Amino acid sequence: MKTLLLMLVLVSLNACTASSTKEFLGHAAANAADTQVGYNQQQCFTVKNQCVQGHYETWQTSDGVEGCSCKNL
Secondary structure: OHHHHHHHHHHHHHHOOOHHHHHHHHHHHHHHOOEEEEOOHHHHHHHHHHOOOEEEEEEEOOOOOEEEEEEEO
16 A cells, blocks of 8 residues: 555656655655655765665656655665
8 A cells, every 4th residue: 555655646746846846745655655765965865874774775856856765674
């Protein structure tokens, strides 16, 4: 169920144009999936340092912003 919710939110993110809306929806989806996310260098630094027992990854958003996540295991 969480995976389905996450996929729906991610698809919705593609339709949004405002980055603040994308970040809000991204954080909501991450909370539902027990994941931390960040959308800039400072946030990703914090997420990476707090990702002790999780899976950390980075990406670039469609508008060129650095993104990252830590999926808790």
